[in-house]
Amino acid sequence: xxxxxxxxxxxxxxxxxxxxxxxxxxxxxxxxxxxxxxxxxxxxxxxxxxxxxxxxxxxxxxxxxxxxxxxxxxxxxxxxxxxxxxxxxxxxxxxxxxxxxxxxxxxxxxxxxxxxxxxxxxxxxxxxxxxxxxxxxxxxxxxxxxxxxxxxxxxxxxxxxxxxxxxxxxxxxxxxxxxxxxxxxxxxxxxxxxxxxxxxxxxxxxxxxxxxxx
Amino acid sequence: xxxxxxxxxxxxxxxxxxxxxxxxxxxxxxxxxxxxxxxxxxxxxxxxxxxxxxxxxxxxxxxxxxxxxxxxxxxxxxxxxxxxxxxxxxxxxxxxxxxxxxxxxxxxxxxxxxxxxxxxxxxxxxxxxxxxxxxxxxxxxxxxxxxxxxxxxxxxxxxxxxxxxxxxxxxxxxxxxxxxxxxxxxxxxxxxxxxxxxxxxxxxxxxxxxxxxxxxxx
Numbered sequence: 001x002x003x004x005x006x007x008x009x010x011x012x013x014x015x016x017x018x019x020x021x022x023x024x025x026x027x028x029x030x031x032x033x034x035x036x037x038x039x040x041x042x043x044x045x046x047x048x049x050x051x052x053x054x055x056x057x058x059x060x061x062x063x064x065x066x067x068x069x070x071x072x073x074x075x076x077x078x079x080x081x082x083x084x085x086x087x088x089x090x091x092x093x094x095x096x097x098x099x100x101x102x103x104x105x106x107x108x109x110x111x112x113x114x115x116x117x118x119x120x121x122x123x124x125x126x127x128x129x130x131x132x133x134x135x136x137x138x139x140x141x142x143x144x145x146x147x148x149x150x151x152x153x154x155x156x157x158x159x160x161x162x163x164x165x166x167x168x169x170x171x172x173x174x175x176x177x178x179x180x181x182x183x184x185x186x187x188x189x190x191x192x193x194x195x196x197x198x199x200x201x202x203x204x205x206x207x208x209x210x211x212x213x214x
Numbered sequence: 215x216x217x218x219x220x221x222x223x224x225x226x227x228x229x230x231x232x233x234x235x236x237x238x239x240x241x242x243x244x245x246x247x248x249x250x251x252x253x254x255x256x257x258x259x260x261x262x263x264x265x266x267x268x269x270x271x272x273x274x275x276x277x278x279x280x281x282x283x284x285x286x287x288x289x290x291x292x293x294x295x296x297x298x299x300x301x302x303x304x305x306x307x308x309x310x311x312x313x314x315x316x317x318x319x320x321x322x323x324x325x326x327x328x329x330x331x332x333x334x335x336x337x338x339x340x341x342x343x344x345x346x347x348x349x350x351x352x353x354x355x356x357x358x359x360x361x362x363x364x365x366x367x368x369x370x371x372x373x374x375x376x377x378x379x380x381x382x383x384x385x386x387x388x389x390x391x392x393x394x395x396x397x398x399x400x401x402x403x404x405x406x407x408x409x410x411x412x413x414x415x416x417x418x419x420x421x422x423x424x425x426x427x428x429x430x431x432x
Contacts, residue, residue, distance in 0.1 A: 047338050075337035076346075088335040092353045101349070102339030147339045 002027045002199075003151065003183040009055025009065070011041055018042065018207040026200035026214070028177060031187040033204035039187035040085070041207075043153045046185070047082040048075035059151050081144030081182075085155040087136055089128040095139050096124040102147030114142045117175055134165040138172060145180065152176070152184045158193055170196055218393075218405065222412045225389040228302060229370035232309035233317075233363055240314050240366070241359060244321035245351065266315045270375025273311060277380050281307065304381035305389060309373045313366030320365060324358020325351060357427070364424035371416060390416070 004025045011018040018038040031039040044050045046057055046064065051072065057065040059080070064073045081102075089098050099120070103111065115121055118138045123131065128139065137157060144152060157173070158166045174197065176182060188194055194201055203211040243262055247255065265273045281288040281298045291298055298304050328351055336346045352359070374391035381387040383396050390413045397406035 049334050049338070074342075075334070076340050076342050078338070079340075080338065082335065082338040084331070084335065086331065088329075088331045090332055090336075090350065101336065101341070143339065 003060050004058075005029065005060075005151070005183075005185070006056055006058035007042065007046070009045065009052035009057060009067075011045055011050060011052040013041070013050070016041075016207055018045075020202075020204075020209055022202060022209060022212055024200055024202070024212070026183070026198075027181075028184045028186060028198045029200045029202065030194040030198035031185065031202050031204060032189070032191070032194050032198075033210075034189055036206070037189075037204035038207040039189075039204060040155055042204075043082065043155050043185065043187055046078075046151070047080050047153060048073065048078050049082075062150070079148070079150045080153055081147055081149030081151070082153045083140045083144050083155065083157060085159070087140040089131075089136060089139055089143070091128060093128070094124070095120065095126050095128060095131070098128060098139055099124075099142045099146055102143060110146065110148070113179075114145050117179060118142050118172055133161050134169055137161065137169055141172065141176070145176065145182070149182060152182050154184060154186045156187055156189070159188070159190065166193075173197060218408055218412060221388055221390060221393050221409070222416065224302075225371060225391075226416065228305045228389065229309055229367050229373075231306045232313060232370040233367045235306060236310040236314045236317055236366055237363060240317040240362070241321055241352070244318045244359075244362075245325050245347070247318070248322045248325035249351075262318050263315050265312050265376075270312060270373070271379055274308060274376035274379025277308060277311060277376060281380070299380065300382050300384060300387065302381075302387060305377055305387050308376035308380045309370035312373050312376055313369040316369050317359075317362040317366035320362025321355065321359045324355035324362070327358070328354040360427050361424060364420065364427060368417065368420045368424070371420065372413075 002025050004023065007020045007022045007024070009020060016038075018041045020042060031042055033039060041050060045052050046059070048064065052065065052067065054067040055065070056063065056067075063069070063071050064078055065071060090101065093101070099114070100111065115124070118141060120138060120142055123135055123139070128136065131139065141157070158169055161169060170193070177184070186197060200214055201212070202209055243258065247259055278299070279285050281291070281304070283289065283292060283299070288298065296303070298307060332350050332354065333346050336350045341349065372391055373389070374395065377389055378392055378395070383392050388396070390409060394406050394409045394413065397403070397409060
C-alpha cells in the first residue's frame with residue numbers, strides 16, 4: 001500500500017541543518033546517503049523525538065507536525081513504528097513482553113501473525129540479552145509491528161549485521177511489505193538494500209536532498 | 215525483656231511505615247530532579263536535602279511548627295480528626311522526613327542512569343508518560359530505588375532528634391533510640407545495654423539485606 005508523505009521542514013541542531021521539502025507517494029521509501037547526511041534526523045522528526053524549527057510533516061491525511069498551525073502530535077499518539085539503529089530492546093523484559101509492549105488491545109491473532117512472519121516462536125521466552133544480532137533485529141521489528149503503525153521507520157536495519165545475516169533479514173522485510181502492507185521509510189547507506197526494497201529513493205548529503213524520485 | 219522486644223518491634227514497624235510513606239513523594243521528587251529542568255529545580259533539591267545537614271532537633275522543630283495544633287498542617291489535620299503530635303503518627307512522620315533525602319539521592323542517581331532511549335522508544339510504541347514511567351523508567355531504576363529505600367529505612371530505625379521533638383519519650387511512642395537515651399538518663403544501665411545490642415542486631419540485619427539487594431540479579 002502506498003501512502004502520501006509530506007516532509008517539508010527544517011531542523012537545526014548545533015552546526016547541522018537539515019532541509020527537506022518533499023512530497024512522496026510510495027510503498028517503500030529509502031533515505032539514502034552517507035552517515036551524517038540527516039537520515040536519522042528525518043526519521044526521529046517523524047517519530048516526534050526531535051522537533052523541527054518550522055515546517056510540516058504529514059503522513060497520509062494526518063498532520064503530525066505543523067509549526068504554523070501549532071500542531072505537534074505527542075510521540076505516543078503518532079502511530080509510527082520506529083526501529084532505531086541501536087534497536088533499544090527493553091533489557092528488563094523477555095522477548096514476548098518486548099513484542100507485546102506496543103500491542104493494541106485484543107491483538108492476539110496479530111501476535112501469531114507477526115511471530116509467524118518473523119519466525120520468532122522459539123525465542124519468545126528468551127531474555128533479550130541472550131539473542132544474536134539478527135534475532136534482536138527481528139524482535140525489534142516485531143515490537144514495532146505489533147503497535148499497528150501507519151508507517152514503519154527503519155534506521156539502518158541491516159548495517160550492524162554481517163553479510164550472511166543481511167541476506168537472511170532482507171526477505172523478512174519483503175514479507176512485511178507483501179503480507180502486512182505497511183508503508184516503510186528506510187534509512188540506509190547501502191545501495192544493494194535500497195535497490196532490493198525501495199520504490200522511491202531520496203538521496204541525502206550534508207542535510208540536503210540531492211535527488212529524489214522513483 | 216518483654217518491654218525491650220516490644221520497643222524493638224514498634225521501632226521496626228514504624229520505620230517500615232515511614233519507608234512506605236516516603237516512597238511515593240521520594241520517587242516522584244527523584245524522577246523530577248533527574249529528568250526535568252524547571253524553575254525551582256535547585257530550591258526543591260535543597261529543601262529535600264535539608265534534613266541531611268540541619269540538626270535533627272531543628273528539623274523536629276520545623277515539623278512541630280507545621281504539625282502542631284496551631285501549625286498550618288496540624289490545624290487542617292485536627293479538623294479531619296487526625297492527631298499527630300505525641301502519637302505513633304509523629305514517630306512515622308519524623309522518621310520519613312529524616313529518611314527521605316537518602317531515598318531521593320539514591321533513586322535520583324538511578325533514574326539518571328536509565329538510558330533515555332528506552333523511554334523514547336516506549337513512547338513511539340504508544341505508551342503515554344505514566345505508562346512509560348511505570349513500565350520502563352521505574353523498573354530500570356529499581357535497584358537504586360530499593361537501595362535508597364533500605365537506606366531510608368535504616369536511617370528511620372535510628373532516628374532520635376526529630377522523633378523526640380515531635381513524639382516525645384512517652385511509653386506509647388518510644389523507639390529504640392529514644393529508649394536507649396531514656397534508660398541511660400534514668401540510670402537503667404543494663405536495660406540500655408540490652409537495647410543497644412538489639413539495635414545493633416537489627417541494624418546489622420538491615421545492612422546485610424540492603425547489600426544482598428544491591429548485588430542480587432533483580
